[in-house]
Amino acid sequence: MTYIPTSPHERDAMLKTVGVKTLDDLFDAIPQKHRFPNLNLPPALSEMEAADLLGEMASSNENVREDMVSFLGAGAYHHYTPSVVDHMLRRGEFYTAYTPYQPEISQGTLQAIFEFQALMSALTGMEVSNASHYDGATAAAEAVNLAYAQFRGKRKKVVLSPAVNPQYREVIRTYSQGLGVENVGDEATNSELGPEALIPLIDESTMLVVLQFPDFFGRIYDYTKLIETAHAQGALVCVAANPTALLMLKTPGAMGADMVVGEAQPFGIPLWYGGPYLGFFTTKKSYVHKMAGRLVGETIDSRGQRSYVLTLTAREQHIKRERASSNICTNQGLLALACSIYMSALGKNGLQQVANLCYQKAHYAASELNKLKGFKVHFKEAFFHEFTLECPQPASEINQHLLEHGIFGGYDLGQNYATLKNHLLIAVTEMNSKEDIDLLVEALKEI
Amino acid sequence: MNTPTNLKYAQSDEWFDPASGAVGITDYAQNQLSDIVFVEILVEAGESIEAGKPIASIESVKASSEIYAPATGKVSAVNTALAEKPETLNSDPFGAGWILKIEGAANPDLLDAAAYEAHCASRTH
Amino acid sequence: MTKIVEPTIFELSTPGRRGVTMPAVDVPETALPPKEFLRSELPLPELAEVDVVRHYMQLSKFNYNVDAGFYPLGSCTMKYNPKINEDTCRLPGFLFTHPLQPIETTQGNLVLMYEMQEWLKEISGFAGVTLQPAAGAQGEFAGVLMMRAYHNLRGDDKRIKMLIPDAAHGTNPASVGMLGMTVVTIPSDDRGNVDLKALEAACDETVVGMMLTNPNTLGMFDEHIEQVIALVHGCGGLMYGDGANLNALLGIVRPGDLGFDVMHFNLHKTFSVPHGGGGPGCGPVGVGPKLVDFLPSPLVGIVEAETDDVPPLYGFVTPKQSIGRMKAFHGHFGGGLVRAYTYIAMHGPDGLKDIAQYAVLNANYLQARLRDTYHIPFDRICMHEFVMEGQFEGSPIRALDISKRLMDFNFHPPTNYFPLIVHEALMIEPTETENKATLDRFADVLIQIAEEAKTQPELLQNAPNDTLFGRMDEVKAARELVLCCWLPEDYEKLK
Structure with missing residues (x-):
């Protein structure tokens, strides 16, 4: 199968315009001894054969909807x-668009992300949300980056609750290994203890305390006192929260958290064997300049119409380069859209x-x-x-x-x-x- | 382009007022950056700083820039009003847009107004 | 008075309106948690399903997209996204497998991942591949972490400098910045290659390595690539390849054969995973023999060898010196790997080579058609994209004006103002899935716009004229910073 539309006749006409005889002549800059390798890959399948092959692979799994x-x-x-979510996601207008760099012809994506930001803020009880991260674990790691940037590297300790998802803690450690960050608090012996066990660890060198709500064991705590303690030491607090639980429970925002992050997969995103998922990241307005990721803001266009643009882009890697606090450039746009439609439809x-x-x-x-x-x-x-x-x-x-x-x-x-x-x-x-x-x-x- | 003659200038587009110790960015710099939306001052009053070290970070709608100390000494004041009104750097770079004050010695490499203007002219083509 | 074209989902809300309803509770009910644990209000929209459909349908109409037309956004590889991929990635066996299921129940997924690792190794000439990174930028970060870990393990801890060409994507220096390393910028020469003299001068025992996009962001394949790599290796550094432009190299040359030590793939560019309005991406990383032991964990491997009557058992394995986990679970399986696997399976080795050849032909054809009208600062046979200047002697017109005017002709603009080393850059990547007629129409329009720039510059400066929305006030957005259409006081009013 090919998706190349060029006929042999058109190809020859184009080669003539370019001024070369064959397609292979376009690659003279490539070292000759490595040019045109034989790739040992299975021969091409037709669409029908590919559909059958993938169908067999998929059905050889035991899945939680049909089998288990x-x-x-x-x-x-x-x-x-709800069915409506995927019907909307399947519109090529959404899924075949790029990052909305040209706002005049990307208002669909931009308004959808703006609404996602608002939905997440309303859900978590926070003032601002970005356009999303890769998943809950990396959103938590970006919280460490925010705190590191906020204290300009002068505070280096992160207090991690042992009741934070172990994978999130692993990712935080992976991300922070070059910055000299000290991650403490989640030693195995602590696993039975409640959040108050973290209090003695929080001091003037602490930049961030990371908690989970409900915690990894499922427990619900009111973190208000713990957060007050952290703030008294000048530290920031990030709470990784389950979005379904936030539909019922007091928000970490109401408990005083500085950042509320998490995994929005429960909101309309398939299990998909682990990804792609959708990290959400919400914070207070005062930290917005240190927040990683895309951000959509409201404005007007030249015709006086309310419209939306990517804003505060000078924080980001393409402008700030090595001084940016994160290298992130994608958001999970399509999945943020799924999340918004899920929330709207229900x-x-x-x-x-x-x-x-x-x-x-x-x-x-x-x-x-x-x-x-x-x-x-x-x-x-x-x-x-x-x-x-x-x-x-x-x-x-x-x-x-x-x-x-x-x-x-x-x-x-x-x-x-x-x-x-x-x-x-x-x-x-x-x-x-x-x-x-x-x-x-x-x-x-x-x- | 406005270039007051009582000030000294760094090639990296900061000005320094030897009389008051005030530091800011030049008219040329604010024009190049265009609309400034965020200023973060990286040092605090009382802190000792060295010429050439970063003292502030500025973000505009389209660009981002570090601001370097044009003098060595002690920070005697910082302009906290900029956090709320970063656009002051565009509207009044030599007045209300001052960033901080340094008690100390100017970097000997600083230029006078005429030399700085020549430096700016050499960068526009 | 600001005109509202489409209200927000919050503005469309009516208290008491119902959307999709859920089944009744089928178990004996328990009391809710004490009041101090409950939220006092849930300020979310209330709509009927039809309201939701009409709202998102309306928003979708505001978007330009590949399904609607030509999207020559340089460096982004906006090729056609095959529809079959949308079906395969939604097969129930993929959609509904939980990442923590026992491996015996997910062999279909694991075989797909294992083969994907093998295929990407074969395509790139690398010794190992991780599928875990979520996007190109995260793949880069994983790559730089591995380079750092490699030197550290050898006790070679004075290496802090990363060499990065001036034409590089911003993610390269940003990935390095996240690890507290120093960036040394290497200039390009007048043919768009790495300046070898400058590179040689920068190579010393403090170099971690070099991050090189090849073909680079000018669309040029470096004519001295082997010398560049030899210089970096000569000082003990490692060579990172930014795989953003791999579309030009499929079946043409394998980065691993050239001597690169590590490279990320962008499955959402090269292998047709749709861009989704900004993501999700998918950024596997391939490594040479030196870095195999440092790959992020977990990888997919054979955990029980096959016997005469039992197939091998696939499962997860952790490399000896792994830099750790990049994200939760195993990578962008469903939305990323399944689509890309479908695409590669349908192309085979010859089909992949065709992709690169026609992507390069299309770019060179457009470059040839526009050469007499626009200045092309690095003018030689390009790869999958080329960069021209969007400015004319004695005209106030800038690249941005040309881009906005293109929208009036129903084309998406090229990438603007990148790479930074070209004034008023317009970076054009047509991809292999466009036909000659489209390319001709695009070239004709750009030639017409160049004429308009001389005769009616205001037409460009006011553009776009024929789109639903005009130019946006970006200063207002950044100064006023309205990031949320929900505020607590709004809901007070609704009560």
């Missing part, structure tokens, strides 16, 4: 996406229903599981749609047993926390029917 019952969360969540009422369904079903599951001999909901704190279940055997064995019943049990916390070898992180969403939950309970009775 799943209680996996831990950073990616199975939710229902609207306030539908979203509140989603949150309530998650909450109710998770609590039903927890209460039923808690009745099983040898099983116990591990933490006493309130939770939203994810909780830690203590099991009588290593979590990996429990999961293997559940797999035989067509169930993905939960995330094995022992992979990251030495004291939690027998613990599963169970996520329940509106996609889990009462029958699914009862099936899980029944299967665990056999343990």
Whole structure:
């Protein structure tokens, strides 16, 4: 299959205009001994053959919509996406456009991103949002970059709660390895402790405290006091939040957080085996000049019409080059659009229903599981749609047993926390029917 | 282009007032940067600074620039009003647009007004 | 009075209006958390589904896009995005697999990822590939992290300088800045190559390496590429290739064969993943033998070898000296890798070479057609793009005016003001998926605009004239900084 429209006759006419005889003559600048390698790749497929091949690969997976019952969360969540979302995303006007560098002919993308910024600000309780990041983990890493730039490198300590998603903490460490940043607070021994255990670590060298809401174990805390403590030391606080939980719970913005970031995948973005997802990044207006990423602002055009442009672009890599606080140039535009359409299509009422369904079903599951001999909901704190279940055997064995019943049990916390070898992180969403939950309970009775 | 004769100028487009110790950016610089939307002063009053080191960072609608100290000494004052009204650097670069004051010695490489004007002329073609 | 062309989704909201509804709760209900844990209000829009469809339909009409017409945005490779990709990436088996499922249940995904790694290695001549980076810029960052880790592990810790040509993308120096290294800018010579004398002078024992886009942002393949790489290697540095312009090299030359040590791919440019109005991108990274052990984790590997009757088991592996994780999970699988895999599978080795050849032919054809009208400062056979000056002797017209005027003829403008080393740069990349008639019409229009620049400059300075929106006040946007159409007080009013 080819997508090249040029006929042999047109090709020859064009070569003549250029002044060369053959296509190969265009490549004289390439060292001869390396020119035109033979690539050992499978021969080209027609569209029909490619559709069949990909169809086979896809159907050889077990998926959570058609094949399996799943209680996996831990950073990616199975939710229902209204049909209208993908119908709009499939419009070539959206998905085949580039970054809106020419605002006169990109107002669709620009207004959509502007609305995304507003939706995220409203959701998190913050003043400004950027046009999005790669995912929740990199958004958290960019929070460290913001704090580093804000203190101009004079403060170098980041206090990481051990109850922040382990992958987020890994990414923060990857990103900060060249800046001499000291990441502390998430030593394995701390994993059972609540947020107050971080207080002694926060001092005048601390630039940022990173928390998660609800935390990785599913627990809900009011971080107001902790944030006040951090502010008293002059440190900033970033909270990585689950957007579905924010539909119901007090926002980190209301708790005083300086940055609220997170993974917006639950809002209309497929699980897709881990990506692409959508990082959101919201903050206070006073930090906007240090924030990475694209930013859309309102203005007017030469005809007096309200319109939108990329703004404060001098913060970014293409102008500030090595002095920019981040090298990021893409946003996740199309997925930000998916998120906005998801939020708009469900609207306030539908979203509140989603949150309530998650909450109710998770609590039903927890209460039923808690009745099983040898099983116990591990933490006493309130939770939203994810909780830690203590099991009588290593979590990996429990999961293997559940797999035989067509169930993905939960995330094995022992992979990251030495004291939690027998613990599963169970996520329940509106996609889990009462029958699914009862099936899980029944299967665990056999343990 | 306005180039007051009582000031000294750096090739990197800062001015220094030997009488008051005030530092700012030149008319030429503000014109090149165009509409300035953000100023961050990187030093605090009381801090010791060395000529040639960055003292401020400026962003306009289309460009970004570092501002370097034209003198060595101690920062005696910073113009905190600029944070709210960065456009002052465009409208009044030699007056209300002063960035900070330095008590100390001017960098010996600074130019007088005539030499600075020649320097600017050599960059426009 | 400001005219509103399309209200925002917040302005369209009516309290009490319902959109998509969810099923009733099917489990016994529990009390909500205590009030101090609950948010007091949820200030989100309330619309019917039809309101939502009409709103986004209207917004979509405001966008120029590849499906609508020619989009010769230099350095961005705005080729046609095949529709089949949109179907394959939405197959339920891909859409609904959770990244933390047991590997035994996701072998289809893992085989695809493994083969993608192998294919990208074969296309580029590298020894290892990671699919994890989310975009080109993140791939660059991963590459620079690996270069740093390589030197550090050898105890060679005085290397702090990265050599970057003056024509480079801003992401190159920004990636270096994120690691606290120093950038040394290397000038270009008068044929658009790296200035070898300047490079030689900069090469010493403090050099981390060089980041080179080749073909560079002038669209020129460096005529001394082997000498450039030899100089960098000679001082102990590593050679980074910015793969932004790989479209010109498919089946033509493999960067790994030339001696590059590391390069990122832009699957959203070269391999037809749609740009999506700014993202998501997808930026795998290939490395030579020196850096294989430093790749970000995890990679896809064979974790149990195949036997006579059982196929191999694919799973995740961590390189020995890995720089760590770049993002959560395994990369942009669904929206990135599946689309690119479909595209490569449908092209095969000869089809890939055709892509590069026709991309280069189209650029050279446009360059030949415009040479007599516009000044082309580096005028030789170009690769997939070329740069010309959007200014004329004695005319006030600037590149931006030409760009805006192009919109009146229903063309997307080229890239403006980049690379920085060309005055009033217009950077044109037609890609291989445009036909001769389109290229001719585009060239004719640019020649007409050049004439208009002399006879009716105001026509250009006021352009675009025939679009729905006119030029924007960017100063107002930056000064007033209205970034959000929702404010707490707005919702007070609604109550």
